[in-house]
Amino acid sequence: MRVEINIDQHEPELFVEIHCNDVTDNVSRLKRHIENYGTGIKASKDGETVMLKLSAILYAESVDKKTFVYTESKVYETDKRLYELEEMLDKRDFFRCSKSVIVNIGKIEKLKPEITRNILATLSNGEVIVVSRRYATELKKLIGIS
Numbered sequence: 001m002r003v004e005i006n007i008d009q010h011e012p013e014l015f016v017e018i019h020c021n022d023v024t025d026n027v028s029r030l031k032r033h034i035e036n037y038g039t040g041i042k043a044s045k046d047g048e049t050v051m052l053k054l055s056a057i058l059y060a061e062s063v064d065k066k067t068f069v070y071t072e073s074k075v076y077e078t079d080k081r082l083y084e085l086e087e088m089l090d091k092r093d094f095f096r097c098s099k100s101v102i103v104n105i106g107k108i109e110k111l112k113p114e115i116t117r118n119i120l121a122t123l124s125n126g127e128v129i130v131v132s133r134r135y136a137t138e139l140k141k142l143i144g145i146s
Contacts, residue, residue, distance in 0.1 A: 032090050041085065043069050043076035052076060054093070058123050059103040060085050072125045095139060097121065097131040105143065 016034050020027050040051040058070045062082040069076045078085070086094070086102055097103045103121065110122040117133035131139055 029090060029092060041069060041078055041080065041088075043078040045074060045076045050076065054089065054104075055106075057094075057104050058107045058125060058127070059097075059101055059129060061102075062100045070127075092142070095135070095142060097129065097135050097139065099132070101129055103129060103131075108143075111139075111145075 018027060018031060018034075040053045041057070043050055043052050052069060052071065056071045058072065060067060060069045060078075060082060062068075067078050067080055067082055067085065069078050080088075082100065082102060086096055089102065093105055094102050095105050103123075107124045108121045109124055111131075112120040112122070113136075114120060117136060119131040119136050119139065120128050121131050122128050
């Protein structure tokens with residue numbers, strides 16, 4: 001891949017063009033990354049609204065028809081439903097690991113299989129979440145474990 005930066009004093013805003021001979025999965029992923037650069041998820045905590053950067057999110061969880069977003073040390077609530085978050089997040093960076101949880105794959109530090117065929121995933125803050133057996137095989141494929 002070749003990357004160039006062209007300075008144009010007459011361009012009023014940042015403009016990115018992708019030149020390719022075919023729209024592959026990697027090209028689509030790159031496009032989503034560029035489109036989501038600097039964006040985040042609107043969430044609230046203690047009456048304050050914040051924009052959470054996608055890279056700060058460990059996981060999102062749906063509990064009692066409310067959706068919570070977890071960072072290293074805080075929990076926020078968002079008005080988005082879990083399926084809405086799943087649609088806007090890149091499938092290679094965020095993974096649906098159970099009916100009620102989406103996890104940031106880059107924040108997983110350890111995986112431990114259980115006898116029930118579930119997987120315990122330890123995140124960068126030490127928190128452990130369960131990857132249900134329904135999604136375990138897909139996670140293994142995604143991260144390159146047979």
